[in-house]
Amino acid sequence: MDTKELKKQLLYKNKSAFDSIGEDELEKSYAYAESYKLFLDSAKTEREAVKYGIAMAKRRGYREYRMGDEILEGGKYYYNNRGKMLILFRVGSEPLERGARILAAHIDSPRLDLKQNPLYEEGGFGLLKTHYYGGIKKYQWTAVPLSLHGVIVKGDGSTLDVCIGEDEDEPVFYVSDLLPHLAKDQMARTLAEGVKGESLNLLLGSEPYRDEETDGAIKLNLLRILNEKYGICEEDFLSAELCAVPAFRARDIGLDRSMIGGYGHDDRVCAYPAITALLDSEDSEKTVFAVLADKEEIGSEGVSGMQSEAFTDLLAEVCEAKDANFRVVKAHSRCLSADVNAAYDPNYPEVLEKMNAAYANCGVVLSKFTGSRGKSGTSDASAEFTASVRNLFNENGVIWQMAELGKVDQGGGGTVAKYVANRNIDTLDVGVPVISMHAPYEVISKLDLYMTYRAFSVFIA
Helix, strand or coil: CCHHHHHHHHCCCCCCHHHHCCHHHHHHHHHHHHHHHHHHHHCCCHHHHHHHHHHHHHHCCCEECCCCCCCCCCCEEEEEECCCEEEEEECCCCCHHHCCEEEEEECCCCEEEEEEEEEEEECCEEEEEEEEECCCCHHHHCCCCEEEEEEEECCCCCEEEEEECCCCCCCCEEECCCCHHHCHHHHHCCHHHHCCHHHCCEEEECCCCCCCCCCCHHHHHHHHHHHHHHCCCHHHHHHEEEEEEECCCCEEECCCCCEEEECCHHHHHHHHHHHHHHHCCCCCCCCEEEEEEECHHHCCCCCCECCCCHHHHHHHHHHHHCCCCHHHHHHHCEEEEECCEEECCCCCHHHCCHHHCECCCCCEEEECCCEECCCECCCCCCHHHHHHHHHHHHHCCCCEEECCCCCCCCCEECCCHHHHHCCCCEEEEEECEEECCCCCCEEEEHHHHHHHHHHHHHHHC
16 A cells, blocks of 8 residues: 555644535535525624524524423424523424434624613713623723614513614714823733723713703713613613623635624524524434523523523423323433533644644534543533544535533633533534634634534434
8 A cells, every 4th residue: 555545544734625615515615605604693692693694584484382381203403592592493203212403503692781770971072881701801892883783671561672772873882091191000911901891882972961960961861862762761771781792793804705704603603504504404213402501601500501491491391291201211322511621722732732722614513522631511512422423424425523622721611511511411512613712703614604504413313
């Protein structure tokens, strides 16, 4: 056997998707990216992602399920958990004791949440106090246009949806930063301390209420505008969930348009393929779930996070409807935890171990473990399950790669994988490599996005 053939048989090397797919599939991947950009722009919060996902599901014949409803074989359902977590599921004809197939992603992203008592006036400005959500570099959120999204539940119990700053003719909001001429002390601090959390306050306005002289005239004028537009008073902020997110729209990156820049790729770049893979899997005989959870960025806590019993209870209801043993079903079920990994960045090569890093355009990323410093906080998928997924992808022409998140002692991160695995369900992290993860504007490859969709599709087929 010559050296070339021996290398082909024995050596492992990441494949570039550009070298491995034809023009037809390249065109499909770019078309798929266009639909994803629409989702990204329309779903900047978990609540908006739930609404968008429900609309997609309804168009494909899915109907709402409430706990205790009848479940029929062949039925297509969606479960809306408090407007912040969405579970799509289709009941297959295959015996459920063989296990369900589960795609689990999250639909929350780092952002600036408004405090419950946020509005104040200072120095000729009206401002809103915030409490940042998730792991951010605080300095990245200054001096960029921000939009305001969320809900206000008023004193009479009515709910008001808020979205200001996305349309071109709407105002945007802003967190100020120091001019470099006066930033000597600021720039002497570490990056982590350069901007304080209590300084991430949104500029809301500057015009006073002019009918009469009064203290707090700017604040009063802003409350007047809010009252005229939305019928709210200051107390209504106490029962509101409002957040500031980047007002940027998703755009192609690069002269070749091979990449997408946008807010919230982590983790909507995996949530969208999970939704579309399930909706497109009509021929599958398996019972399939797409779980889109909230709160992953702060530990998957609460009633809409992956640690809640919402998914477990729903799986139990399906088992009861199919007269299947709940424990047996869990033990035989399999899950892809659909979450992103860090793409190799040539500007910051020192934090990644090149032999075990993810690379843009090399396909969907398999991460056997996540966690940090000694694999703390990870489920670490079994070799057997990892091999089965690897072989499945190879057999179906899915371009994939294996990676970990950074050098051993550099840091790390977590996903929802361990919370699914804790239910005695084999789970492996699979997703898209991302540049500038958790920044207000992240970047991904269109081919990696499409290969993630292909990976999910063959997993649940």
